[in-house]
Amino acid sequence: MSSRPQPPAFAARVASTGGSPVRDILAVTERPEVVNFAGGLPAPELFDAEGVAAAFGAVLSETSQRALQYATTEGEPALRAALADRTTERGLATGPDDLLVTTGSQQALSLIATALLEPGDTVLVENPCYLAALQVFGFAGARIVPVPGDGDGLDPEALEELVARERPKLLYTVPTFQNPTGRTLPAGRRAAIARVAARLGLWIVEDDPYGELRFEGERVPWIAAHEDAGDRAVLLGSFSKVMAPGLRLGWLRAPAALRRACAVAKQAADLHTPTVNQLAAARYLADRDLDAHVARVAAAYRERRDALLAGLPDALPEGSSWNRPEGGMFLWVRLPEAYDTTALLPQVVRRDVAYVPGAPFYAATPETSTMRLCFVTHTPDEIAEGLRRLGEGLRRSQH
Structure with missing residues (x-):
């Protein structure tokens, strides 16, 4: 029985570019019990x-x-x-x-x-x-x-x-x-x-x-x-x-x-x-009045951003820093240099909370202690619970 030759190889651009690490994370965190700060999705309950x-x-x-x-x-x-x-x-x-x-x-x-x-x-x-x-x-x-x-x-x-x-x-x-x-x-x-x-x-x-x-x-x-x-x-x-x-x-x-x-x-x-x-x-x-709809969405997102900002000091290790965005969907966190957010993610996800490590967003040398938090897809109470889980996961990582 003769072996059949393989079809020609894929284009080099496919092998060199690869998939999206963020999409890979989202696939893991779709369970409803997960407080997912990893998403980049708008809040579906606010769609008109x-x-x-x-x-x-x-x-x-x-x-x-x-x-x-x-x-x-x-x-x-x-x-x-x-x-x-x-x-x-x-x-x-x-x-x-x-x-x-x-x-x-x-x-x-x-x-x-x-x-x-x-x-x-x-x-x-x-x-x-x-x-x-x-x-x-x-x-x-x-x-x-x-x-x-x-x-x-x-x-x-x-x-x-x-x-x-x-x-x-x-x-x-x-x-x-x-x-x-x-x-x-x-x-x-x-x-x-x-x-x-x-x-x-x-x-x-x-x-x-x-x-x-x-x-x-x-x-x-x-x-x-x-x-x-x-x-x-x-x-x-x-x-x-x-x-x-x-x-x-x-x-x-x-x-x-x-x-x-x-x-x-x-x-x-x-x-x-x-x-x-x-x-x-x-x-x-x-x-319809799209501007009025956007204003309603932005008001809800502002409340959720404020909930995230309020909870970060207790959740993150001493020496962490973060920004205060004036709008949008994301907030950027930098942990102390000893933390590697990519390596830490699996054990954090086991506590039913998720974030996106910062490393994939860098075109050159990454800052491995960074993470992106999306604040728009959870209520303030859910955000508070998610930060409690995140803090617990980060604390456990240092023991």
């Missing part, structure tokens, strides 16, 4: 299910033939017009033709990588960085270089030195309520980044999935709104955190040539984002 259902019902009853048909790659005109109005109201003059609707802003990031990156190109990222962005750039074959920073985010002077030395194609940043740290880049640094990009030649990819979830403080203008960034900034947006992630609706705003290149890449990826979802979102924006 009634409003979304009404929007779908109206679209399917009134325009079913159109809603169930193919659509243009760029996106439904009604949705693009509504998104353009919302973007303009927030300080960045935008027309419908400036936007490309995507299947979640994660797809927008993939389209940007397809349109801009050749294997071996250099990409600059924050340190630490949104994990799925590292995956996208890894799949593109990019060389990923972290920009040094501090508790406020990346350092524009360090950015300037890296751009001059490394000649990167783009900088990727989540400047508002960043994933994983929850920090917000100050206005002065945003202006400085725009100046660096203009002076030295650089694309800026500004990802803003959390910006509307502000609890306190003043809104900080987008980097893309700075005049220096106008011809080189890509702004990514999403309904995932403010309406529902299951809709898979995102968008990108980009200069015309890059937007057209992304549209060509999208044609090859999925032709277009689902028509019915786009029309339902446009109908929701016309019939």
